[in-house]
Amino acid sequence: MNRLSILIVSMLVPLTTLADWEVNMPRGVSPTANAAYDLHMLIFYITVVIGIVVFGVMFYSIYHHRKSKGAKPASFHESTTVEVIWTVIPFVILVGMAIPATKTLIMMEDTRNSEITVKVTGYQWMWKYDYVEDDVSFFSKLADSSNEARQLGSKIDVNKVDNYLLNVDNEMVLPTNTKVRILLTASDVIHAWWVPEITGKKDAIPGYINELWVDIKEPGVYRGQCTELCGKDHGFMPIVVRAVPKEEYTKWVSLNQKNRVADKSK
Amino acid sequence: MSANIDHLKEEHHQPSGLMRWITTTNHKDIGSLYLWFSLLMFFVGGLMALVIRAELFQPGLQFVVPGFFNQMTTMHALIMIFGAVMPAFVGLANWQLPMMIGAPDMALPRLNNWSFWILPFAFTMLLSTLFFESGGPAAGWTLYPPLSLQGGNSMPFVIFSLHLLGASSILGAINVIATILNMRAPGMTLMKMPIFVWTWLITAFLLIASMPVLAGAITMLLTDRFYGTSFFTAAGGGDPVLFQHIFWFFGHPEVYILILPAFGIVSTIIPAFSRKKLFGYDSMVYATASIALLSFIVWAHHMFTVGMPLAGEIFFMFTTMLIAVPTGVKVFNWVATMWKGSMTFETPMLFALAFIILFTIGGFSGLMLAITPADFQYHDTYFVVAHFHYVLVPGAVFAIIAAVYYWLPKWTGKMYNETLGKIHFWMTTIFVNITFFPMHFVGLAGMPRRIPDYAVQFTDFNMIASVGAFGFGLSQLLFVYILFLTLRQPVTAADKSWEGAEGLEWTLPSPAPYHSFDTPPKVD
Amino acid sequence: MTGIKSTITKLSLAVVAMYGFSYALVPIYDTFCEITGLNGKTNEVAYVANDIKEDNRFVTVKFISNVANSAPLYFEPSVSEMTVQVGKPYNTHYVMKNNSSKQLHTTASPSVTPGKHAEYFKKIECFCFNQQTINAGEVKDLGIQFIIDNELPNDSGDIVLSYTMFDISNNIKETNKL
Numbered sequence: 001m002n003r004l005s006i007l008i009v010s011m012l013v014p015l016t017t018l019a020d021w022e023v024n025m026p027r028g029v030s031p032t033a034n035a036a037y038d039l040h041m042l043i044f045y046i047t048v049v050i051g052i053v054v055f056g057v058m059f060y061s062i063y064h065h066r067k068s069k070g071a072k073p074a075s076f077h078e079s080t081t082v083e084v085i086w087t088v089i090p091f092v093i094l095v096g097m098a099i100p101a102t103k104t105l106i107m108m109e110d111t112r113n114s115e116i117t118v119k120v121t122g123y124q125w126m127w128k129y130d131y132v133e134d135d136v137s138f139f140s141k142l143a144d145s146s147n148e149a150r151q152l153g154s155k156i157d158v159n160k161v162d163n164y165l166l167n168v169d170n171e172m173v174l175p176t177n178t179k180v181r182i183l184l185t186a187s188d189v190i191h192a193w194w195v196p197e198i199t200g201k202k203d204a205i206p207g208y209i210n211e212l213w214v215d216i217k218e219p220g221v222y223r224g225q226c227t228e229l230c231g232k233d234h235g236f237m238p239i240v241v242r243a244v245p246k247e248e249y250t251k252w253v254s255l256n257q258k259n260r261v262a263d264k265s266k
Numbered sequence: 267m268s269a270n271i272d273h274l275k276e277e278h279h280q281p282s283g284l285m286r287w288i289t290t291t292n293h294k295d296i297g298s299l300y301l302w303f304s305l306l307m308f309f310v311g312g313l314m315a316l317v318i319r320a321e322l323f324q325p326g327l328q329f330v331v332p333g334f335f336n337q338m339t340t341m342h343a344l345i346m347i348f349g350a351v352m353p354a355f356v357g358l359a360n361w362q363l364p365m366m367i368g369a370p371d372m373a374l375p376r377l378n379n380w381s382f383w384i385l386p387f388a389f390t391m392l393l394s395t396l397f398f399e400s401g402g403p404a405a406g407w408t409l410y411p412p413l414s415l416q417g418g419n420s421m422p423f424v425i426f427s428l429h430l431l432g433a434s435s436i437l438g439a440i441n442v443i444a445t446i447l448n449m450r451a452p453g454m455t456l457m458k459m460p461i462f463v464w465t466w467l468i469t470a471f472l473l474i475a476s477m478p479v480l481a482g483a484i485t486m487l488l489t490d491r492f493y494g495t496s497f498f499t500a501a502g503g504g505d506p507v508l509f510q511h512i513f514w515f516f517g518h519p520e521v522y523i524l525i526l527p528a529f530g531i532v533s534t535i536i537p538a539f540s541r542k543k544l545f546g547y548d549s550m551v552y553a554t555a556s557i558a559l560l561s562f563i564v565w566a567h568h569m570f571t572v573g574m575p576l577a578g579e580i581f582f583m584f585t586t587m588l589i590a591v592p593t594g595v596k597v598f599n600w601v602a603t604m605w606k607g608s609m610t611f612e613t614p615m616l617f618a619l620a621f622i623i624l625f626t627i628g629g630f631s632g633l634m635l636a637i638t639p640a641d642f643q644y645h646d647t648y649f650v651v652a653h654f655h656y657v658l659v660p661g662a663v664f665a666i667i668a669a670v671y672y673w674l675p676k677w678t679g680k681m682y683n684e685t686l687g688k689i690h691f692w693m694t695t696i697f698v699n700i701t702f703f704p705m706h707f708v709g710l711a712g713m714p715r716r717i718p719d720y721a722v723q724f725t726d727f728n729m730i731a732s733v734g735a736f737g738f739g740l741s742q743l744l745f746v747y748i749l750f751l752t753l754r755q756p757v758t759a760a761d762k763s764w765e766g767a768e769g770l771e772w773t774l775p776s777p778a779p780y781h782s783f784d785t786p787p788k789v790d
Numbered sequence: 791m792t793g794i795k796s797t798i799t800k801l802s803l804a805v806v807a808m809y810g811f812s813y814a815l816v817p818i819y820d821t822f823c824e825i826t827g828l829n830g831k832t833n834e835v836a837y838v839a840n841d842i843k844e845d846n847r848f849v850t851v852k853f854i855s856n857v858a859n860s861a862p863l864y865f866e867p868s869v870s871e872m873t874v875q876v877g878k879p880y881n882t883h884y885v886m887k888n889n890s891s892k893q894l895h896t897t898a899s900p901s902v903t904p905g906k907h908a909e910y911f912k913k914i915e916c917f918c919f920n921q922q923t924i925n926a927g928e929v930k931d932l933g934i935q936f937i938i939d940n941e942l943p944n945d946s947g948d949i950v951l952s953y954t955m956f957d958i959s960n961n962i963k964e965t966n967k968l
Contacts, residue, residue: 022711047630074606077543112947200642207500207899210573235717482812501956
């Protein structure tokens with residue numbers, strides 16, 4: 001049994017130390033993603049401590065109270081005091097977890113005072129982005145290089161494909177340091193929109209509208225995927241968000257508005 | 267498991283050969299049928315898991331197209347839940363309940379025969395859909411509309427087979443409750459029942475309450491697809507999210523149906539090999555009952571991302587976290603049972619100990635998943651896959667294996683080979699962790715579940731998981747070999763096969779007679 | 791044996807009751823949605839505005855449109871945004887065009903976000919109360935008259951009203967066949 005304990009401990013340790021092996025949730029670049037990360041680490045450490053205590057007692061008992069060491073069984077088999085203690089203590093720990101979790105949840109659900117609104121629509125199997133105030137609209141689907149490589153028997157080395165399965169033809173562009181309200185819906189079946197470093201996921205449901213908000217603090221390219229099974233190509237409809245400073249974003253909008261106007265006249 | 271030949275001779279009207287098994291109304295025969303059937307389904311579902319793991323061994327598609335991959339994930343879940351774990355528990359209930367409560371047989375023997383023989387037909391129908399031109403079900407075992415409404419011709423067949431499985435489970439549950447409530451030996455009050463009987467009684471009530479709800483949900487799917495109703499389509503004023511609510515109203519109790527009997531098994535084995543009474547019997551019963559009751563008010567934690575109102579999210583987060591309290595009580599009671607015991611580590615005990623540790627790890631990840639804001643990140647990733655495999659494989663499946671090793675001498679009169687049993691345990695435990703532990707990592711790093719192909723940064727851990735899965739599969743062939751060797755031996759096992767074993771079943775000879783207790787024993 | 795019989799009877803009744811309960815969940819869910827604004831469901835029949843008082847507050851309403859299953863329809867709001875006074879009725883409309891070469895039957899599903907504000911968004915008249923028939927190439931204006939309830943809490947943000955237009959021509963054909 002000691003081997004088992006070593007195995008388990010050795011598997012828990014990398015969670016915190018081997019960051020380059022991608023064993024943990026990425027730190028976020030927005031208030032909501034960061035709050036989720038902090039909560040995740042908090043609960044994780046609490047469970048690790050509880051685990052060490054409970055398994056510690058258990059392994060102590062397994063080592064010392066074994067028949068081969070001449071242990072004689074005791075006869076106790078109930079104690080109301082002990083039962084009450086180990087009902088109350090977990091309850092108190094849970095309350096301690098629930099308070100920060102509830103605060104975070106309230107913060108996440110508050111979409112007021114957003115500066116721009118983007119409607120995201122899930123399709124089998126691509127995304128459509130509509131910038132509600134700015135009249136920009138486009139589809140975004142898996143990049144051709146990935147799409148060719150992912151076919152059964154393609155013989156293409158996927159390790160050499162640029163951001164295999166996480167690259168799109170048209171990136172979603174968002175301004176940094178701006179509260180953006182994202183409205184989610186779908187055309188056909190349920191999809192879910194998720195970019196881990198920016199925000200948790202939310203379902204895109206046909207006929208109904210959901211919302212979440214993001215406020216990206218650092219420029220960069222952030223990648224995510226559809227996270228609700230939506231048919232055969234569910235694994236092949238990535239999300240790429242390019243966060244740029246506000247001025248650059250304004251330029252991008254004016255450039256793409258023209259395209260849109262041209263499109264409409266067709 | 268099938269060594270009742272001596273006792274069979276006493277039965278003058280019993281047909282022999284295949285007809286014996288088809289017409290049997292004996293609880294031991296039916297228990298054996300359930301257990302063998304479950305083992306078969308465990309391998310069928312396991313093969314599907316290996317198809318999945320083979321495809322996920324490296325990025326890029328090597329073996330199957332995405333559509334078939336989705337059929338594999340869907341079928342793997344349905345087969346393992348309804349074909350492997352549930353029938354195994356019913357099989358154990360059939361074998362053990364009459365012996366444990368001092369009854370001659372189950373209360374409703376003919377119904378018992380029916381509830382088993384529905385299963386092979388239902389699974390034949392379910393599996394046959396894989397050979398349809400449009401393929402089998404591919405919308406996940408949760409059958410979420412509108413995706414499941416898009417499915418091919420398989421859909422009505424899948425729904426009909428689920429109806430049959432539900433009917434079988436309900437009949438089985440009625441039988442269990444009728445047996446436990448009416449056929450206990452004189453003097454065995456409810457609070458004197460063995461803990462395994464208690465957990466099964468509560469499980470049976472969960473089945474009665476939840477299976478009809480599943481039947482309703484899938485019937486609505488069927489009428490939406492073929493009879494123009496629109497329960498779940500927005501076009502007719504319906505709502506796809508409604509299905510998720512109804513489904514998980516069944517689905518969460520179902521999760522506990524898959525684990526409560528396992529709690530009962532572990533609560534039987536730990537005291538036996540600690541040579542000490544179960545600590546806190548009463549609190550174990552109350553904890554089980556409160557877990558069962560809570561299971562009806564936590565369902566929406568499976569769907570935190572559908573866009574519930576804030577109050578709903580907070581409510582379901584709190585109720586879900588609350589489940590940690592009775593579950594914690596159980597773990598603490600098991601540890602307290604071991605404390606100052608006199609432990610030995612035969613194979614059933616090893617599996618029970620591994621159950622406690624690995625199930626608790628699954629419980630920890632469950633607690634993390636209960637935290638709604640964090641769940642927005644975990645939801646539908648491999649972190650969830652890791653979580654529920656930790657509670658189902660080293661949880662439910664380990665408990666079933668432990669139960670088989672523990673009661674095998676009682677059933678057959680033959681003792682398994684302890685060395686091989688231990689090898690089986692260590693291989694299974696090591697491989698189960700190699701398979702499922704890395705899934706936590708890829709899940710947290712952002713790999714969604716139910717995808718046939720993945721971005722290259724997830725490769726290393728997926729390779730490790732796939733190696734583990736094949737190792738786990740091979741280890742179970744050793745289990746079959748051990749069973750085979752055991753059954754070929756002569757009858758040598760003692761009536762009380764384990765020094766510390768308690769309960770009425772150990773007062774019977776080994777192997778147990780065809781009719782367990784013709785005259786009810788006295789319990790004081 | 792009577793004990794067993796009564797157990798079976800009770801349990802069978804429980805099974806039937808739970809099956810019925812699964813269907814009862816449908817209206818329960820609808821009521822629950824109305825109370826909590828789950829999924830942003832709005833009133834499905836015309837609202838008669840008699841006890842709503844005008845108010846000095848103004849809110850912004852954004853209009854969004856979707857076409858389900860990529861049906862051959864152009865469907866857009868005539869204005870994408872209105873700032874409206876609370877408690878005062880307003881009119882606006884959506885434009886729909888049939889881009890196909892045959893007559894289509896359509897129906898719209900409304901949804902309001904944030905969901906908790908759905909109950910304050912009252913539709914006095916709405917095209918979503920009825921189905922539409924639109925000929926090939928035809929352009930239609932689809933009107934709405936709405937009012938924001940003065941019970942709307944302060945500090946509410948923008949309200950988004952979304953309509954998803956479904957082409958239900960196939961369903962209608964099938965029903966006619968039956």
